[in-house]
Amino acid sequence: MFVHVVDEEIYLKLVDQNDAERLFKLTDRSRCHLRQWLPWLDYTNSVNDTRLYIRESRNSFARHKSMNTAVVYKDKVVGVAGFNEFDWNNRSGSIGYWLDKHYTGRGIILRSVKALTQFAFTEMKLNRVEIRAAKENVKSRAIAERLGFQLEGYLRESEWLYDHYVDHAVYGMLAKDWNR
Template identity: 75%
Template sequence: MFVQVVDKEIYLKLVDQNDAARLFELTDRSRKYLRAWLPWLDDINSVHDTRRYITESRTSFTQHKSMNTAVVYKEKVVGIAGFNDFDWSNRSGSVGYWLDQHYTGKGIMMRSVRALVHYGFTELKLNRIEIRAAVENYRSRSIPERLGFVMEGRIREAEWLYDHFVDHIVYGMLAREWKMPSA
């Protein structure tokens, strides 16, 4: 099983069925907070829905299509960070993440994404990693910006969020540009 130690407080592990109740709890209690930026909240209405997501994630991982990990902070699952998809022919991956609102402001996701990107370049031998975030999602955008990603452009009306479209900012990092930032 994949486990990546981030630091003394955080590690990443593949999501598994043992995480279903906790992930649903986080999703449900942060629903209003997450809904501002994530389009899938209406599809997760029970632990059963979360179990289905985990099954799909594990299948996608075994097929080398994606890698969704639970972010574990002080021995509690607090969110998800991972590679939403891989393009192996071009050696690229796209990173996505979300965090329970009660754990924001502690640098958890910043540290997790930094470790994930480092893993992507050093272990998976990716050449390019991309992160996209809605233009007005400043908290999410601050992560690639602080990690030194290059803002490559804006995709107009890139995502439908329940009742409106949002534009995305695309950030990219190449393997030759990556320098593991210190904590």
């Protein structure tokens, strides 16, 4: 099982069925906070929905298509961060993340995404890591910017969020730039 220590407070581990109740509880209590930017909240209405997500995540990991990890802060699961998808032909991956509203503002996601990016370049030998966020999602975009990802452009009406489209800001980091 994949476990990656970020620092003395945080580690990342593959999501597993033991996390289902906790992840659902976090999702449910952060629903309004998360709904503004994430399109899957209406499909996560029970612990069983979360169990299905975990099963699909594990299957996708086994096929080397993605890697979703639970973010564990001070021994509590507080969110999810990982690679939504890999493109092995082009040696690239796309990072996504969300955090329970009660744990924002502590640098947890910043440190987790930094560790995932480092892992991608050193252990997985990827050439490119991408982060996409809604153009208006200032907090999520700040993660990419603080880590030195380059804003590469915008994808117009890239994602349907319940009743409207949002544009995405696309950030990229190359292995050669990360290692500088």
